[in-house]
Amino acid sequence: MEKEALEYGLTMNRRRFLSRLSLGLGTVALGSLLVPGLFSGLGGSEEEEMIPGLPHFAPKAKRVIYLFQNGAPSQLETFDYKPRLRQMMGQELPASIRMGQRLTGMTAGQSSFPLVGSYYDFKQYGQSGAWISEKFPHIAGIADDICIVKSMYTEAINHDPALTFFQTGAQQGNRASMGAWVSYGLGTENKNLPAFCVLLSRGKGNGQGVYSKLWSNGFLPSIHQGVQFSSGDNPILYLSDPNGMSKSSRRKMLDHVAELNDMSYQQFGDPEIVTRIQQYEMAYRMQTAVPEIMDVSKEPDDIIKLYGADCLVPGTYAANCLLARKLSESGVRFVQLYHQGWDQHGNLPNEMAGQAKDVDQASAALVTDLKQRGLLDETLVIWGGEFGRTNYCQGKMTKENYGRDHHPRCFSIWMAGGGIKPGIVYGETDDFGYNITQNPVHVHDFQATVLNRLGLDHEKLTYKFQGRRFRLTDVSGKVVNDILV
Template identity: 55%
Template sequence: MHSLDPENPLRELLGLTRREFFGRTAQGFGAIALASLLPNLALGQQSAAPLGKFHHAPKAKRIIYLFQAGGPAQQDLFDYKPLLNQMHGQPLPPGIRRGQRLTAMSSNQSVIPLAGSPFKFAQHGESGAWFSEILPHLSGVADDLCFVKSMFTEAINHDPAITFFQTGSEQAGRPSFGSWLSYGLGSMNEDLPTFVVLASANQGDQPLYARLWGSGFLDSRYQGVRFRSGGDPVLYLSNPDGICGSGRRAMLDRLGELNRHEFERELDPEIESRIAQYEMAYRMQTSVPDVTDLSKETNETFELYGPESRKPGTFAANCLLARRLAQKGVRFIQLYHQGWDHHGGLKGEITSQCHKTDQPAAALIKDLKRLGMLDDTLVVWGGEFGRTSYSQGPLDINSFGRDHHPRCFTVFMAGGGVNAGTTYGRTDDYGYNIADADGKILDPNKQDFTDGAVHVHDLQATLLWLLGVDHAKLTFPYQGRDFRLTDVHGHVVKALMK
């Protein structure tokens, strides 16, 4: 490390690294560096939400996000379209398509035939919500659900579309939703991560990348922690052979001293994050095995979630584990379930997916409700985009599929202050475009929240609002500008709330 020459400080400064410059110059520079590198401590920062504080009274304490990767077909699940069934096999009218570009997977088709759903639909609950016959369990909680049938996105391919939902940007590198919450609101349980990720063990079509739950340019302490379904839930959580608990504690204490000494010298906030993560890992040695031990659940509970809930790594087991994590104060629990990308063989494939996910998702809502937790737990279900109303490939009942469709699709929410037993937004009679309340097709290039359309950023803004966070105020200064989850977009859809 350099020391300043009082007779010629400029010469010495020119030889310093940037870190040494801020660390060794006058105290004023050191304070500026610390405030810049540790923005959470910058008391005058008006644009950033203080850790652990709300912008307004929250309606929910936590989120359990059931992400269905691949793009579930809304026409075969929730968005009943009798006309589509009547027009089965007829060409898609140009006035409905409105010049939308098609993916390379269906753009070379000489004929683009409309495809009705092969499933029967019926209305359920006092709300009269429509459900496909392949969702017998979710239809049983119809009056707890708040549907949004007018979702839309710009992304037409999986990776950018999933990245967009998780980080607010189609390009990789931004902080994930859970990381923003971890940064903005902090932890509700110091012995468990604020943000936990659970991925089904099924072999899905689309890969999952750790960057989907990464912290981006936020401090690494805010990234999601993925729990595994086999062995230790978190890698390297157990002590190595020959190391006892007291020995590990002594090692961490000494390592902490060395790291704090290094921080005083370097002023690198990542060093403090490293200390915090070592300490969290130590506390998790007790807390994680306890919360992931499903054997403590009753037979009644396993029956509620279904037979697969006894198999680690299944969607059912992860839904049950999500409830346990929510009980322990984990703020954001992200489930990923792949396998919804049905370009062919849709009838059999989507039936199989519903068999895996329908009962557990409904059970989670019922379980939270009977425990008195649904009111302050926000459950979200949905994928990255929808599917086309026309068939990709030959129009055969057993082999037809649907292509990607970002122009309109469905998500639903439950609990956490949402307006239960309601449906917001609608699509046209073909299920191809968002329509207004009178059924008039909206211009896809001009639609916005004032028309009843809900963009990805609008949903993100609304979820944050339910948690007591103003999306426009939860910011982080990086590379000369204030960044946020919703970038410079997003509107809170108050109609979705109680």
């Protein structure tokens, strides 16, 4: 035995030892390249069912740009053409259609529910023959690039819970938003930028507010919360160095703070301390990356013309669409736009025309821009609001002036790129635009489908909090396979 040990010691010389060690180092190096931060000691808990930064299966999309139309645009004035409503203008909504379904407090007290057809004309576009309103000529021009889903439905009937439901999968607050879940599941592609960015704009119509809870990390580590960009001189608050502080001084200060935070982490083990260190470092790197992203002066004239002159005005919807492309192109996983002003309870024909003018050209330009750059196949673009609008008039009605109340039972959105079938219309509603007759898509189905395109299984993307495993789709949701390529 001693002889064997001696022979092994003689054969295990320095060269052989280093040769064997190199195999392990190579594996470590490969792992760190495939999953940045895998060996940093900053990963998730041992309870997690996935390795953060890796999808569950091969993804079709790498990134999402979500053009959220805050306030709920009417499907009857956008993508769900109902000529019968014009034919029956002013007649009462049949009881057999409504079937006693609940109404909001704004129309529950109405004694009658007169049907009102769209003031706008519709035409068919693309190979699918999709009906699109005259107020969206640019989106009509990309009909063969988008998938219109006319059979969305939700459980919420008022704005705040409906907004929260779409963004977090639950009507109450304190849940992680969709962008935070994507950040948690996939991480960032660019260490100098957040994985989840938020852009806000306001249109000419009646606006509903947006709140930071819509891009919250909820119970997930706070590194995954959305970072809001503003249109001012400082697009991200508190990112700039204070007056009189040099770059080198800032670096030394951050290093010392990181040492103190690391000591606290070693003592208490609170993962939020690690998150704070990561956020400080991210902010330091963003000081260089953000100004470059925000600068549109180098964009060629044809791109400015594509998005429209408003893209040069910070804070407009068009400017945010162009910025969303730049952020996505730079590796931001999830870019969320909120455009306020779609809450047309009255004066709908006039107000909605202004809203449509704000968003039509830039929305179509974003899809076209991504396509000509070869990025549309790996970028999922989504356009839509939190619920639909009623087929009957709210309050006093004339042909030129009417309003519509909230309607959760059916509404329309569209999606493009990122593994979604282009040039199709999915789902159908009845002749009154009140109930779904074919292929219903629940909000959780929509969320499951978005995650699926990113290579994430919505049932496996979970996080244990207070003894329960949470997920974006709660306890339901199924992938809508019919719209996938």
